[in-house]
Amino acid sequence: MVNSVATRLSSLAMTTSIVQMYNTMFNSVATRLSSLAMTTSSTSPIPEHLLLIFPFPKPTALLNALSTRHPYLKITYVELTRDCTKDLTNQPQVPDSLFADATILVTLFSFPSTPALAKNLKFIHLISTGSNQVQNKRIWKETDVVITTNSGIHSPMISEWVVLQMLTHSHKQKLLLEWQKEHFWGPHAAVQERSDYVGQRIGVLGYGSIGRQGL
Incomplete structure (x- = not known):
């Protein structure tokens, strides 16, 4: 049952920006679900309760x-509203009965709040x-x-985003956007000295997923 759900999660295609985030996230969940290797009879699947x-x-x-x-x-x-003024350990919670x-x-x-509530x-x-938000919880320990x-x-x-900021900085894009908002044709001297990255070398500190993606 879980493997079948995982396959379906991976196959669902969505197009809007917020939904693209869901799609990427559900693909990740689907991969994890498949790794559990839970096998059930196709004629009598075991009921599962997916709580999101x-x-x-x-x-x-x-x-x-x-x-x-x-x-x-x-x-x-x-759906819970996250309070960005508080850390993850002090966020709105749901009733324990849901688990x-x-x-x-x-x-x-x-x-x-306790493992006994989610047997x-x-x-x-x-x-x-x-x-980090779960490492101090009993369900983890x-x-x-x-x-x-x-x-x-x-x-x-x-x-x-890193590449965007590099190009924005080297081509003075932020200054040009400010001028655009003000309907102002600025002096050429202010943007005359620009540089590109042709032939230059970039150092990547750390070879995690972000570093590998950047390369």
């Missing part, structure tokens, strides 16, 4: 398609790169529940 707790709008079309294809999969979606029969939890910062939980996937992250998912965006 996100600080994002509900992807209704995706979840409806998933429910249609997998009627034995129970899906619960909870009672969940078998798969996909979240950012919401976890059962059926097999797998937790964090939509963050790191796992006292259980063998599989916990995975989205490590590597941000590499293309951050690498592209």
Whole structure:
């Protein structure tokens, strides 16, 4: 059942910017689900409860398609508003009762307060790169529940942002945009001295997913 759900998550294509983020994230979740290698009878699948707790709008079309294809999969979606003025250890939480029969939890910062409240939980996937927000939780310290992250998912965006900032700086793009907003034709001398990166060498400190993507 879980492997089948994983395949479906990977195959769903979505097009808007917020939905592209979901698509990338669900592909990562799908890969993790497949790695659990959980086998069930095709004629009598074991019911699974997928609990998603996100600080994002509900992807209704995706979840409806998933429910249609997998009627034995129970899906619960909870949207929480993250308070960016607080750290991840002090965020809004959901009622503990929601975790009672969940078998798969996909979240950012919401976890059962005690392992006893989530006895059926097999797998937790964090939509963050790191796992610091769960490392002080009992579900991390006292259980063998599989916990995975989205490590590597941000590499293309951050690498592209670095290149963007390099070009923006060397071609004085920020100054030109300010002039554009002001409807001002600035002096040529202010933008005359520019440089490009042809033939230059870039040093990459650290060879993690971002460093590899940049190369």
